[in-house]
Amino acid sequence: MYRLMDTAIIEWKEKVNTYSLHTKFPTLLACDVATKISLDGKWLCLDKNEMIYLSAGKIAKLEKANHQVVHLYIVSFQMYSLTEENADLLLYRVDHKQLPAHGSIASVETLSYRAVTLLQELVGELDLGEQHFHSRQNFLLEEILHLFIQALKPYKEKVDLIMREALAYINRHYDQNLNRSQLAELMGFNPSYFSRLFQQQIGRSFSNHLMRVRIDKAKMYLLSTDATLNEIARKVGYTDGLYLSRKFKQIVGVSPSEYRYRPKPRRIVAFQYSGDLLALGIQPIAAPFTPWEVSPLIHRELSGTIDLEQDRTHQLEKMDIDLIIVPEYLYYCPGKLEKLEQLAPILVLPWNQLDRLEEVKLIGKILGCEAEATMWVEHYQSITHTAAAKLEFIIQPHETVGLYEVWEDHTICIWNTTARATYNLYNGLKLTPPPRIQQEVLEVNSHLFIEENILSNYAANHMFVVLTEDYYQDFPNKLLKHKAWKQLLEDPTRNIYPIKLNDFWCNDGLTLEKQLSIMLEKLYNH
Numbered sequence: 001m002y003r004l005m006d007t008a009i010i011e012w013k014e015k016v017n018t019y020s021l022h023t024k025f026p027t028l029l030a031c032d033v034a035t036k037i038s039l040d041g042k043w044l045c046l047d048k049n050e051m052i053y054l055s056a057g058k059i060a061k062l063e064k065a066n067h068q069v070v071h072l073y074i075v076s077f078q079m080y081s082l083t084e085e086n087a088d089l090l091l092y093r094v095d096h097k098q099l100p101a102h103g104s105i106a107s108v109e110t111l112s113y114r115a116v117t118l119l120q121e122l123v124g125e126l127d128l129g130e131q132h133f134h135s136r137q138n139f140l141l142e143e144i145l146h147l148f149i150q151a152l153k154p155y156k157e158k159v160d161l162i163m164r165e166a167l168a169y170i171n172r173h174y175d176q177n178l179n180r181s182q183l184a185e186l187m188g189f190n191p192s193y194f195s196r197l198f199q200q201q202i203g204r205s206f207s208n209h210l211m212r213v214r215i216d217k218a219k220m221y222l223l224s225t226d227a228t229l230n231e232i233a234r235k236v237g238y239t240d241g242l243y244l245s246r247k248f249k250q251i252v253g254v255s256p257s258e259y260r261y262r263p264k265p266r267r268i269v270a271f272q273y274s275g276d277l278l279a280l281g282i283q284p285i286a287a288p289f290t291p292w293e294v295s296p297l298i299h300r301e302l303s304g305t306i307d308l309e310q311d312r313t314h315q316l317e318k319m320d321i322d323l324i325i326v327p328e329y330l331y332y333c334p335g336k337l338e339k340l341e342q343l344a345p346i347l348v349l350p351w352n353q354l355d356r357l358e359e360v361k362l363i364g365k366i367l368g369c370e371a372e373a374t375m376w377v378e379h380y381q382s383i384t385h386t387a388a389a390k391l392e393f394i395i396q397p398h399e400t401v402g403l404y405e406v407w408e409d410h411t412i413c414i415w416n417t418t419a420r421a422t423y424n425l426y427n428g429l430k431l432t433p434p435p436r437i438q439q440e441v442l443e444v445n446s447h448l449f450i451e452e453n454i455l456s457n458y459a460a461n462h463m464f465v466v467l468t469e470d471y472y473q474d475f476p477n478k479l480l481k482h483k484a485w486k487q488l489l490e491d492p493t494r495n496i497y498p499i500k501l502n503d504f505w506c507n508d509g510l511t512l513e514k515q516l517s518i519m520l521e522k523l524y525n526h
Contacts, residue, residue, distance in 0.1 A: 269344070
């Protein structure tokens with residue numbers, strides 16, 4: 001937890017060439033011209049639009065090159081960790097272990113311009129003495145620190161993150177009047193540099209990629225709706241159907257109407273979505289059997305399906321394929337979609353966005369299997385309705401249920417209903433989440449990542465815990481070594497149910513149904 005301690009704008013007079021800064025608290029510093037800084041006898045250069053972190057209790061000597069007025073923007077803060085919690089007390093102590101090294105500089109090449117403007121905004125605000133104002137200050141501080149720490153990461157890691165954010169933004173806003181300059185500004189780059197970076201990382205120019213996404217969405221609408229071409233054009237960000245028709249034929253090779261009335265595909269390769277296809281009674285002819293693409297829970301139903309895990313495209317070259325279904329995250333793999341398109345038509349589908357049952361219905365419409373989709377959805381709902389009635393005698397009305405994934409660095413991930421079969425708990429069985437999961441995950445439809453020391457704030461009476469194989473096999477011994485988990489495991493009001501990550505990585509269609517059986521068995525046995 002961060003708390004803002006002080007802010008200041010220091011006007012460094014033109015006739016004064018040196019300035020000494022004493023830091024009582026951890027501090028972020030920026031200036032409006034290039035400045036030299038001496039830290040522990042070592043000289044560093046801080047350029048305009050860069051930011052430096054100074055540890056508490058340090059002295060920094062600043063020196064400017066020219067006789068000019070310099071403005072220093074200074075933000076001091078404190079960082080705390082929760083160390084004790086009971087019904088009447090939350091005890092936080094100062095904790096600087098997670099802060100950057102003294103003298104860390106976020107350079108102009110890696111630091112988002114937004115971080116500098118937020119810092120200037122924060123130090124320029126007046127303290128109005130109101131609670132909502134302090135909340136806003138701390139919110140700004142947290143965002144500044146997040147951007148600063150991201151900027152300290154290795155350049156390639158930062159670029160990867162920014163490009164993923166840019167692609168995700170395009171996936172959400174392709175239907176709007178989106179342009180390169182607008183997206184570059186949002187990502188913190190000037191347009192020309194962003195354009196070169198985009199081409200380098202994605203393998204397509206921004207304009208070509210946006211066109212690709214819009215045509216892919218048009219394909220989906222053509223196969224899954226009865227919308228007119230003009231209606232689809234507006235859905236994907238074009239002004240009229242004629243323009244869409246020209247672009248569509250240029251990219252796909254056939255007109256939109258020809259594409260819409262093609263024979264329904266049956267020989268399908270699935271990169272993801274195998275569980276959805278099985279729910280429709282369709283077995284893909286090939287799929288990668290990695291656990292994040294196909295759950296081991298449905299391996300038996302995929303007997304005879306070719307496993308593409310080892311050498312994907314080489315095996316596909318020898319196959320007769322009607323359609324390849326891929327998730328939109330493959331946009332980030334340069335040349336991947338183009339290579340697959342040489343083998344068969346491809347269809348790009350939303351990933352980690354749709355209601356689990358709506359995803360089955362969507363694929364059912366695309367493949368002409370609407371009746372099968374409706375039948376499976378009704379089957380799933382019948383199971384959950386019957387199970388929910390039985391659970392009324394097991395889970396008390398005041399009790400809550402949650403799902404938590406433990407990562408190797410002991411971060412806890414609390415997923416929304418698009419991942420790890422959380423859908424079964426809240427949408428299927430209508431169980432009650434803890435209040436903070438309801439507010440911070442479900443209501444905002446976002447995943448949440450928390451540290452172990454605040455896990456108790458999100459803990460439920462019934463806790464499904466997703467574990468890697470080694471943690472699962474040694475449950476609960478490895479978790480007992482961590483204070484937060486030890487307290488929960490020893491709490492008689494908590495019930496902890498371990499589940500395997502590999503089994504719960506995917507949660508599509510038939511996979512979701514099999515995961516439901518595992519979860520119900522654990523609750524019934526309790």
